[in-house]
Amino acid sequence: MSTQLIFFLVLAIIAIAGAVLVLKLNKISHRIVSMFFTFFATAGIYFLLGAEFIGIIQIIVYAGAVTILFVFGMMMTEHRNITFGYHPRKIHRVLSFIGVGTLLGLMLYGISTLDNLPLKEQYVGTAEDIGISLYGHYFIAVIGMGFLLTAALIGAIVIARKEAK
Amino acid sequence: MDLLYMTIYSVIILKLMLAGVTFSILFERKVIGYMQMRPGPNRHGPWGILQTVADVMKLLMKEDVIPRQADRAIFVLAPVIAFAPAFTVYAVISWSDTIYAADLNIGVLYFLGVSSMTMLGVLMGGWSSNNKYSLLGAIRGVAQMISYELPLVLSILGIVILVGSLNLRDIVYFQQDIGMWFIIPQFLAFVIYMISAIAELNRSPFDLPEAESELVSGYHTEYSGFRYAFFMLAEYTYAIAIAAFATTLFLGGWLGPAFLPGVVWFLLKMCIFMFIWFWLRATLPRARVSHLMQFSWKVLIPLALLNIVVTAIIKVWMGW
Numbered sequence: 246m247s248t249q250l251i252f253f254l255v256l257a258i259i260a261i262a263g264a265v266l267v268l269k270l271n272k273i274s275h276r277i278v279s280m281f282f283t284f285f286a287t288a289g290i291y292f293l294l295g296a297e298f299i300g301i302i303q304i305i306v307y308a309g310a311v312t313i314l315f316v317f318g319m320m321m322t323e324h325r326n327i328t329f330g331y332h333p334r335k336i337h338r339v340l341s342f343i344g345v346g347t348l349l350g351l352m353l354y355g356i357s358t359l360d361n362l363p364l365k366e367q368y369v370g371t372a373e374d375i376g377i378s379l380y381g382h383y384f385i386a387v388i389g390m391g392f393l394l395t396a397a398l399i400g401a402i403v404i405a406r407k408e409a410k
Numbered sequence: 411m412d413l414l415y416m417t418i419y420s421v422i423i424l425k426l427m428l429a430g431v432t433f434s435i436l437f438e439r440k441v442i443g444y445m446q447m448r449p450g451p452n453r454h455g456p457w458g459i460l461q462t463v464a465d466v467m468k469l470l471m472k473e474d475v476i477p478r479q480a481d482r483a484i485f486v487l488a489p490v491i492a493f494a495p496a497f498t499v500y501a502v503i504s505w506s507d508t509i510y511a512a513d514l515n516i517g518v519l520y521f522l523g524v525s526s527m528t529m530l531g532v533l534m535g536g537w538s539s540n541n542k543y544s545l546l547g548a549i550r551g552v553a554q555m556i557s558y559e560l561p562l563v564l565s566i567l568g569i570v571i572l573v574g575s576l577n578l579r580d581i582v583y584f585q586q587d588i589g590m591w592f593i594i595p596q597f598l599a600f601v602i603y604m605i606s607a608i609a610e611l612n613r614s615p616f617d618l619p620e621a622e623s624e625l626v627s628g629y630h631t632e633y634s635g636f637r638y639a640f641f642m643l644a645e646y647t648y649a650i651a652i653a654a655f656a657t658t659l660f661l662g663g664w665l666g667p668a669f670l671p672g673v674v675w676f677l678l679k680m681c682i683f684m685f686i687w688f689w690l691r692a693t694l695p696r697a698r699v700s701h702l703m704q705f706s707w708k709v710l711i712p713l714a715l716l717n718i719v720v721t722a723i724i725k726v727w728m729g730w
């Protein structure tokens with residue numbers, strides 16, 4: 246068993262366990278922490294694949310920013326344990342089982358057909374390549390997105406100021 | 411074999427770092443002591459050299475108190491989440507020409523991204539303690555860290571523009587090539603970096619999250635014994651990491667006259683940064699919250715942006 250496989254298994258188990266715990270745990274704060282572990286393990290898998298840039302962006306954006314956002318959301322709202330009555334009807338269970346089963350089948354089919362791809366040499370997504378393609382081929386899209394986000398930010402500030410008066 | 415080598419390296423770094431933290435705390439107390447015209451700790455061992463060891467032993471042997479109303483799982487996990495990223499960033503730091511762990515292409519980005527997660531540990535610790543002082547301290551800490559992360563990152567961008575690489579080793583080699591440390595062409599960036607690093611570390615004069623006179627001691631009010639020690643460890647580990655990062659970026663890493671090996675130069679330069687932080691702690695009073703935020707958003711960030719623009723123009727003009 247190669248080192249990569251061991252690390253992949255560890256990270257995959259952490260990611261899946263975290264994702265399951267997000268659904269299973271009762272307190273929202275515990276769910277956020279398990280979500281953090283899922284994000285982090287996913288970033289680790291990106292690193293294993295050689296996609297360092299995407300991995301670090303996953304850490305900054307998801308494990309860093311999104312988790313902090315969730316924590317603030319949790320602190321600003323009530324955090325009592327809210328449980329939904331656990332009495333789904335039988336038909337719901339059957340339907341959801343069929344739905345999930347179909348999804349699993351489709352995904353397995355997709356993954357099994359992927360194997361026939363020719364194994365090229367491992368692609369390393371460097372920051373330079375990403376920068377060149379962002380500011381070369383997708384230049385207008387990037388600038389447009391920048392304008393849109395700036396407008397959204399200014400709009401948010403304006404809305405927040407009005408309330409304070 | 412590669413895995414074994416990596417594990418041994420990280421264990422050695424962990425041990426050295428623990429020793430480093432122990433002695434940097436002693437160094438801090440001695441420096442502040444001499445600045446305040448008193449001897450500082452001098453009872454344990456010669457020159458008080460075992461003082462921190464005794465303190466740590468005391469903390470480890472204390473009773474482990476967890477408040478009954480606290481969110482137990484998060485309360486236990488928070489110090490670990492605070493410490494792990496502060497230690498993980500040591501992976502990209504290159505101590506000398508030959509001693510390094512990962513020659514990562516995006517080293518700068520890795521350092522900044524991973525270190526920003528210490529925030530989550532602070533927030534979780536403050537929230538789960540179920541104590542208003544802790545919560546206030548944690549919210550202050552996170553607001554401060556988010557605000558000062560921007561000038562910290564922006565100040566480094568000037569160097570990245572000049573070097574054209576995010577690799578920490580490439581940055582040092584570039585400084586070797588131009589025969590000058592980045593502190594000279596990027597002095598403005600250096601000042602911005604130092605100020606925002608102090609705020610990032612929650613050190614005095616920006617230690618508002620731990621202001622003992624108003625918040626008892628901020629986000630770790632409810633922590634005691636070895637969990638408290640863990641928070642302290644995380645703080646000093648992060649301080650040493652930031653000093654190492656600053657050494658690599660601004661003071662030419664392991665470069666120096668050849669009569670000493672590179673590692674020694676690196677560690678000496680780190681000591682300068684640690685000394686500056688302790689010096690500031692002994693001399694400056696604590697800043698006010700509103701001043702702190704205004705200073706970041708209205709002074710540091712515009713200055714950092716200005717630095718980026720000027721650096722870019724110079725780079726194109728001089729053709730570096």
